[in-house]
Amino acid sequence: MKQQATILSAELSGFQALAESLPQDEISPLLGEIHALVEKTARLHQGKINRYTGDTFLVVFNASRKDHTGSVNAVNAAFELKDQLDSFIKDRKMDSSLTLKLGLATGDIIMGGFGKDEKTQETIMGEALVYANRICQFAGEGQILVDEKIREACKENIEFQVLEPIPIKGGETTLPIFELIVKKRKKLDLTKSSERKITSEMVGRIREAELIEGLIKNLVTAKGTVVNIVGKAGIGKSRLLAEIKEQPLFEGVVLLQGSASSIGKNLSYHPIISIFKSWAKITEDDSQSESAEKLEKEIRRVASAKVDEIYPFIATMMGLPLTGMHKERVDGIEGEALEKLILKNLRDLIVTSVKVTPLIIVIEDMHWADSSSITMLESLFKLSGSHRVMFINILRPGYKESGDYILKYLVDNLPGDHITINISPLANTESKELIDNLLQKARLPEEINEVIIKKTEGNPFFIEEVIRSFIDEGIVEIKDNHFRVTDKIHNAKIPETINDVILSRVDKLDEKTRELLNTASVIGRNFYYKVLEEATDTIEEMDERLEYLKDVQMISESKPKEEIEYLFKHALAQQLTYDSIIQQSRKDLHLKIARSIEKVFAENIQDYYGTLAYHYTKAENKEKTIHYLILAGDESMKSGASSEASSFYKDALNQMPESRKNN
Ligand SMILES: Nc1ncnc2c1ncn2[C@@H]1O[C@H](COP(=O)(O)OP(=O)(O)OP(=O)(O)O)[C@@H](O)[C@H]1O
Ligand SMILES: [Mg+2]
CATH class of the missing domain: 3.30.70.1230 (Nucleotide cyclase, GGDEF domain)
Known part of the structure; x- marks a missing residue:
């Protein structure tokens, strides 16, 4: 032929x-x-x-x-x-x-x-x-x-x-x-959707990228490892990974990414559940039984011979309802025994699936991980020494109980099977390159470049925010699709810290848009359109305002239509905006948001018990807090996360008046 x-x-x-x-x-x-x-x-x-x-x-x-x-x-x-x-x-x-x-x-x-x-x-x-x-x-x-x-x-x-x-x-x-x-290294496609947006190709980091790519090659042919990408906020950890993901190397591996959330310390298995959800393509719109069906199908696909053993335990961990023989398999198993079986089956699933295709599990913002996820990951990390599974943990240093704890655990327990890559600040020449890239053909006066380079100390996010603030303030203007530096540059003030520049940008928003952003920041780093809409009944032209916030790169859209979810482009912007809201309005906003979540997610409310307990605590509504803490505790218990369960119950007890405690 x-x-x-x-x-x-x-x-x-x-x-x-x-x-x-x-x-x-x-x-x-x-x-x-x-x-x-x-x-x-x-x-x-x-x-x-x-x-x-x-x-x-x-x-x-x-x-x-x-x-x-x-x-x-x-x-x-x-x-x-x-x-x-x-x-x-x-x-x-x-x-x-x-x-x-x-x-x-x-x-x-x-x-x-x-x-x-x-x-x-x-x-x-x-x-x-x-x-x-x-x-x-x-x-x-x-x-x-x-x-x-x-x-x-x-x-x-x-x-x-x-x-x-x-x-x-x-x-x-x-x-x-x-x-x-x-x-030639393939680059992340940053085609601009708006002329205001600033972008740059990745500067530097070639050595770090190649190191990780080498490990991925080894993963494909032999075995995995645990890689920690560690560095301060905005230093470029997530960007490094995004860039590596563009390489053709990734075509032969499955990559699953989950992230811990800043309000998630109390959300059992949060990053792990988020991984399974994306793996099985479960969305917030799916009902419990639809989610369960998708999960079973996916497990069947990679481990058909063991699906009836594995599925019930993974579903339990995810808080999904079981029926028939699957229910029987788990019935009566509780506490530590349940935790152990969940872990065993999770391991089996990984070991079986990597025989066919190697796997990379990424945990973003590991420093916010909950304790049940950490315990589980500790035991999964060991697999990488003998199987084709690799873990990439992305974390900021300085979080004793989560991130730092894991780093120490790896040093003590898997000394030869992990590697920690500290992402250092950009060198001065690299910072300059970044500034030039962001401004395309426009150039700042040399003395301004020097001040920026000095103050930003090689933090790419800080540099980006300074340039964005220049655009906000008309120091850099857009003419015929090109940036141009105006005379205002000679009066430009460059903030001392990254926090200052972010906050001053938020301050300059018009009142209603700032109100919208405030509400969003109370929801968290990620926020659903539906919840925001419900919680901000007084803000007109919400869509336009969100468009604007996207345009100035304070937020970005993280999911396609239907299920629109936004996120603060950077975690710091969310934290700082949140911190800048005065106490009383913060309290009111938490209450509004809790009510919105109850309404919008009425059908999947059990997925939000932990989140609701969090918002009601902040809203200082005791009754509701206790109600949801107990429900969250029950839910954690069912899903084998006993340490979270006991912490929920303890919190609930602390909130109760003496007279109720005995019940
Ligand atoms: N080497 C680089 N070259 C060009 N731009 C970069 C580089 N590193 C980071 N950036 C840009 O700087 C910003 C912050 O980077 P990134 O989001 O990766 O930080 P991070 O370390 O993940 O921070 P956090 O801990 O808050 O998540 C992003 O907009 C990113 O695109
Ligand atoms: Mg990041």
Whole structure:
């Protein structure tokens, strides 16, 4: 059958010499190991080994005329093969010069149908094969050479060097060839939706990104690890991860991300539940039974043989109702025993699913995690040493009971299986680069740059906010889609701290918009449109105001329509806005919000017991606080989070008048 394909033709150079130096009985196992490595790498990039002969091999990648997948896969595989072979040699401390010579070409081939058994069916012939083999002959050690079609397909992401064309067809004609030099890093797409918005590509952080990417490669081929990304607010932790997620490396892994929330210390399993919800695509609009159905389906998909054992416990952890045999499985199991079984099944689920596809679990804002999640994660971290699961914890330092505690736990218990990356401030030159990027072609006077660089101390978020405040104040204006620095720059005051700049930006909002933002900040870092709408009955033109806040990048939209959820673009902005509200109005707002949540989420109210207890506490409404604390305690108990349950019950007791305590 005639088809398009990309052929990778490889020669393992130095193998002959190595073979001669080894005892006879070591040669064939060594070759076997190398072949296994090649096969695995090829498979990861959708390639199929076609033929081995001693020290040469062929890999075939399906290609189509419509897109470039064949070429892209082959090129990624080529880079990877080189890397893999290098680490193979290093790991074995082999002192030999084994290297690969690689030739790649895309074109027509004819495949299959030439023999009876499986092997001979794989026979291929055709132009791409001839060219790939020919190109390989011209490759030097460690060189990857490709034909023109591949260069065309990959030139966006890879730098090539044009080489002298090589003779083919007995010298009748020549074939243009190119050497692969380096992969250009793929960048996060920050296309602007509004002309006011400022964006920059990531400055610096290449070393950190590459370190993590190396660990991900290792995850794909061998095993995971625990990575902590640690740094102050606004230093660029989340951005680093967002940037890494853009790399093609991620295509072969499943990434699940959950986050702890600043009001979430009392919300049992909050980050873990958020992970499962996004994994099973459960939304706030789903009823309990719809959520349960989605969860079961997803677990069945990755662990079909064990679904009836695993599902009841995960559903229980998530507070979902069970029926029939699933209910029977969990009935009567309580407290510590329940906690243990939930954990066991969670582990089983991970271990089973990573046999097929490696998994990365990201916990954002780990410093706000609740204690049941922390206990659970501690035990899950251990899996990364022997399975293809990797954990990425993103956290600010200085939170003793959560973040710092976990860091210490890892040092004490998994010293060899974790790594902590401290994100340091940008260097002065990097800060300058960031300022320039944000302003596009406009330039600030040198002395202003210096003041900004000095005051912001390399905190990218601080730098961004200073530039945004310049735009708010007309120091930087937008003309014909371009930024322009105006004369006002000479009177510009640059705040001393990041808090000052954020607060002064909030202060300058018009009264109603500020009121809207205040209400939102009382809801939390994330807020649902529906709840905000319900809680702010007196603010007209809410949509326009939200649009404006989006435009000045104080908030962003985090979910597509239907279920609109917004979030403060940065946690600090939410905290500071919240702190700036006077005590009495804060209390009133908490009450309004609690009532709105009761109304908007009447159907899934059990998911909000903890949140409602929190808002009613802040509203100083004792009756309701006690009511929801007890319900939240019951709910935690049911879901196996006994430490949260007891803390809810304790809080409830503390709130009760003496006369009621005995009941
Ligand atoms: N290296 C960088 N280059 C360009 N922009 C950056 C860089 N690092 C961060 N930023 C920008 O600075 C802002 C703050 O970064 P980010 O949200 O990643 O901080 P963070 O460390 O996660 O803070 P927090 O602890 O509050 O979550 C973002 O708008 C981000 O895009
Ligand atoms: Mg962050």
